[in-house]
Amino acid sequence: MQLSQVANISAGYPFRGKIPRVPGSPVLVVQMKDVSPSEGIRWAGCLETELTGKRAPDFLGEGDILIAARGNHNYAVQVDSRLAAAGKQVVAAPHFFVVRLKGKELRADFLTWLLNQTPSQRYFEQNAEGSLSKSIRRSVLEEAPIVIPPLAKQRAVVAMAHTLRQEQRLAQQLIDSGERMMNAIAIDLHKGHSQ
Template structure:
């Protein structure tokens, strides 16, 4: 079944910080920034910073099942928010996608937004010269293919295994590089 993102989700802007996001050791919230999500859409929760959220309006806290989409810069990666247990917002460089259609898995939407067809769509629709960005209307208009929930679950499961294997192989590569540096240090002084 073909739909647009607007058919199955609500798209909201990230939290409106002004300028550089300040880090506060005892802040009342955490913030996911561009540097916190890798090219595979994995959120590195251990490195997000703590900050202070002020203002009269209650922030749009991230919840399990949300999808973050990097709208600015050369990497338009989507990330699924899995387990979250602390008050966290996303930076203004992101769009927050909340899936409203119960027949669509958020993880599947994040996976599909990271595929070559979607990335080509974003590259062709990006605006700006110094810093390219994707407008909300462009994101909402992206065409999506929505298979059965069973097929979505199978794709997401397989994608999770691929990402897990990739992280393991990268850890092994890093370990071997460290070993080689140790050998070089011991041998060459």
């Protein structure tokens, strides 16, 4: 099955020129710097802006998925419930594709996970264009092969992925703590040696 069979895909908002910073604006823009595959969308970093393009905005909604159209890693992030906490209308920058599910047979969090896995990433890599700066066309994304397991299996996979992310965060915290401790020991040793 292809992604276009279960989702509508559109490009991010086409700003004219540089995206303007407009403090106090009721509109936010999600840019590449505001997202990461591990953290999702970092809402606090999103720029308040005004819409300078001619196209009517297609504001993001909870459950939409942003896919990086450019770069060496075409990762997906889900627009989650923190969107409402932002209290503003939000558009995606033009460097993203916006994927909006058509029905209920596929969970957005499962599709986000699926698009970030090796088979999808390999597909994007094989179909990317450009030598220095890679990008994927909308048609490549529309034709991306996907699978739709039963909803119970989708929930189980998402739960496992969530648990793994938590374990990775905890492991990184332990590593960071150990490095700080070793640096403190080294500093103490140098202080003791120089006296």
